[in-house]
Each structure stands twice: as C-alpha cells, then as structure tokens.
Amino acid sequence: xxxxxxxxxxxxxxxxxxxxxxxxxxxxxxxxxxxxxxxxxxxxxxxxxxxxxxxxxxxxxxxxxxxxxxxxxxxxxxxxxxxxxxxxxxxxxxxxxxxxxxxxxxxxxxxxxxxxxxxxxxxxxxxxxxxxxxxxxxxxxxxxxxxxxxxxxxxxxxxxxxxxxxxxxxxxxxxxxxxxxxxxxxxxxxxxxxxxxxxxxxxxxxxxxxxxxxxxxxxxxxxxxxxxxxxxxxxxxxxxxxxxxxxxxxxxxxxxxxxxxxxxxxxxxxxxxxxxxxxxxxxxxxxxxxxxxxxxxxxxxxxxxxxxxxxxxxxxxxxxxxxxxxxxxxxxxxxxxxxxxxxxxxxxxxxxxxxxxxxxxxx
Numbered sequence: 001x002x003x004x005x006x007x008x009x010x011x012x013x014x015x016x017x018x019x020x021x022x023x024x025x026x027x028x029x030x031x032x033x034x035x036x037x038x039x040x041x042x043x044x045x046x047x048x049x050x051x052x053x054x055x056x057x058x059x060x061x062x063x064x065x066x067x068x069x070x071x072x073x074x075x076x077x078x079x080x081x082x083x084x085x086x087x088x089x090x091x092x093x094x095x096x097x098x099x100x101x102x103x104x105x106x107x108x109x110x111x112x113x114x115x116x117x118x119x120x121x122x123x124x125x126x127x128x129x130x131x132x133x134x135x136x137x138x139x140x141x142x143x144x145x146x147x148x149x150x151x152x153x154x155x156x157x158x159x160x161x162x163x164x165x166x167x168x169x170x171x172x173x174x175x176x177x178x179x180x181x182x183x184x185x186x187x188x189x190x191x192x193x194x195x196x197x198x199x200x201x202x203x204x205x206x207x208x209x210x211x212x213x214x215x216x217x218x219x220x221x222x223x224x225x226x227x228x229x230x231x232x233x234x235x236x237x238x239x240x241x242x243x244x245x246x247x248x249x250x251x252x253x254x255x256x257x258x259x260x261x262x263x264x265x266x267x268x269x270x271x272x273x274x275x276x277x278x279x280x281x282x283x284x285x286x287x288x289x290x291x292x293x294x295x296x297x298x299x300x301x302x303x304x305x306x307x308x309x310x311x312x313x314x315x316x317x318x319x320x321x322x323x324x325x326x327x328x329x330x331x332x333x334x335x336x337x338x339x340x341x342x343x344x345x346x347x348x349x350x351x352x353x354x355x356x357x358x359x360x361x362x363x
Contacts, residue, residue, distance in 0.1 A: 055123055098133060203238070206300060217229075245264060276305060301321050
C-alpha cells in the first residue's frame with residue numbers, strides 16, 4: 001500500500017461546524033473510518049418528525065393541528081368499560097419518536113376534566129413504555145391552573161399536583177395556551193413548560209373589525225394586569241401610538257365576587273377587555289358595565305378559553321359587550337352555549353398549537 005496522503009480538509013463533528021477539526025489522515029483508511037463515525041453520530045442525533053396523538057374527544061382539533069404540521073394524527077385504540085374504566089392501546093410505532101399528546105383538559109361530550117386528565121396520563125405512560133424518545137404534553141386548556149396558591153389553611157395546591165402527575169408519567173415538556181398565571185405555571189413544573197400566547201391572533205381578528213380609537217386595554221381584575229400590558233404593547237406597535245390601560249377591582253370570598261372600582265380613564269374610548277378565560281361570564285359583564293358607566297364608547301372582549309358554565313350565555317348576551325373574540329381551545333360547549341351572532345368571532349387555536357409544536361420539535 002502506498003503512503004497515506006495528508007489532507008487538510010476539515011472533518012466536522014456531527015452537524016456542528018464550530019467543532020470542525022483538521023484531520024491529517026482524512027485521505028487514508030483511518031480518515032474514512034472517522035468520516036463513517038461522524039455520519040453515524042449525525043444520523044443518531046437527527047430530530048425525528050413529530051408524532052401527534054390525541055385521545056377520544058380531541059380529534060377535530062388534532063386533525064387541524066396535524067394539517068398545520070403537514071402530517072396526520074397517529075391512530076389510537078380506545079375502549080370504555082361499563083364500570084367506568086378505560087383502555088388505551090397504541091396502534092402506531094412510537095419507538096424512537098418525538099411524540100406530542102394533544103388534550104384540552106375541560107369537561108364536554110361525556111368526558112369530564114379528570115377523565116381527560118387520566119387518559120392523558122395513560123397515553124404518556126404507554127408512549128414511554130413503547131420506546132418514545134421524547135413525550136410532550138400539549139394542553140390547550142390546562143385544568144386546575146387557577147388553584148396555584150393557598151388562600152386558606154389546608155388548601156390543596158392543585159396546579160402543582162397536576163404537574164407532578166404529568167412529570168411522573170415521563171413527560172419531558174409541556175405546552176399550554178394562555179395559562180391563568182404564567183409564572184406559577186412555570187414554577188409548578190420541574191420540566192420545561194412553555195406558555196403559548198393567543199393575544200396576537202385575537203388582536204389581529206379584532207383590528208380587522210374595529211372602527212377606530214382612542215383605545216384602552218382593560219384587565220377585569222388586578223391579577224391579569226400583566227396580560228393586559230402585553231396586549232397594550234402589541235396594540236401600540238400596530239397603531240404607532242400608546243393606548244390607555246386600566247383594570248377592575250375584584251374580590252372573591254366564598255365564591256361571591258365583589259368590587260366595582262375601575263382604575264383608568266375610559267371616557268369616549270373603545271375599551272378592549274382581555275382575559276384568559278370566561279366561565280360564568282360575571283367578571284366580564286361587571287367590567288363592561290363599569291366601563292359604560294364611566295363613559296366608554298364601546299366595549300369588546302378578547303378571551304382565550306370559553307368555558308361558559310351555568311348561565312354564562314344569558315349573562316353575556318345581556319351585557320354591554322358589543323363583540324367578543326374567542327379561540328376554540330375549548331371545543332363543543334363554547335359554540336353551543338352562545339348563539340351564533342355578529343357579536344361573536346371565533347379564532348382557530350390550531351395554527352398557534354402547530355407553531356408551538358414545530359418550534360419544540362426543532363429544539
């Protein structure tokens with residue numbers, strides 16, 4: 001055999017060009033062996049395409065999210081037994097896959113909040129048992145997120161316990177949409193937890209309909225002031241001017257809400273109330289009525305999650321809110337609770353979730 005020729009071509013380590021080295025043996029057999037090892041390392045670290053799984057009751061949202069990812073949702077076999085128990089079986093190979101569980105934790109269509117939670121935990125466990133490389137829980141609406149602190153002695157910190165259950169099943173990351181308290185959400189988990197924001201999409205929908213300002217962004221309680229501040233900054237960027245901001249006083253004791261003080265000037269303005277969710281509708285209605293009493297020209301609402309419990313439909317229909325913009329993160333009861341009218345505009349949550357998954361898959 002002839003003498004090996006020296007080669008000054010850099011041999012990259014995996015796909016990291018910043019770690020390229022100059023190998024004087026690249027032209028000989030040893031150099032080719034190094035190149036083979038590099039190729040194997042690159043293939044082993046290549047990010048697999050995301051695999052999307054959705055338990056029963058979530059198929060329509062899953063199909064839309066999958067379309068945004070240019071893929072299809074992976075099939076599942078599920079069965080409910082007469083005694084209330086549930087069986088789940090994977091019918092697609094999850095081995096080595098980057099798996100995403102899509103489940104909005106709300107009650108509807110015969111599935112309670114706790115039922116949806118357990119199905120999510122079962123699915124996460126099954127994926128791990130069958131060799132998934134990574135499991136991410138995508139939870140458009142995260143139940144129990146409002147109970148993130150103790151207000152009375154002996155209170156259960158429900159949000160923390162939910163986080164521990166999810167982590168115990170081998171979930172490595174969590175994506176959620178507009179959680180009630182982003183800081184408490186991140187602190188509850190020991191794994192990466194990302195809060196996706198629907199505000200920009202809701203804002204775009206509203207600005208396409210509005211007739212003009214001046215504008216004021218209002219939080220219906222002091223706890224949501226930071227959320228209102230973010231939307232105000234986004235609105236200022238779009239308008240090229242700084243809108244006003246304000247919040248409502250709100251006190252809750254024993255399930256009774258009180259407080260009618262409005263902080264901020266709304267006279268002659270279009271007021272945009274922004275909140276993470278609407279349940280009974282009372283908080284939004286109270287804020288809208290206070291704004292109108294203070295001389296507001298118009299009141300609209302931008303809300304991410306529409307739970308619509310109890311008499312929410314009647315409460316909101318009787319309120320001075322002229323238009324409400326909602327995502328469909330909570331599907332089913334939202335559209336059924338409020339009659340279709342020009343006062344309602346629905347914004348799809350699927351593109352937001354697809355973008356979040358795509359960003360996570362690239363990491």
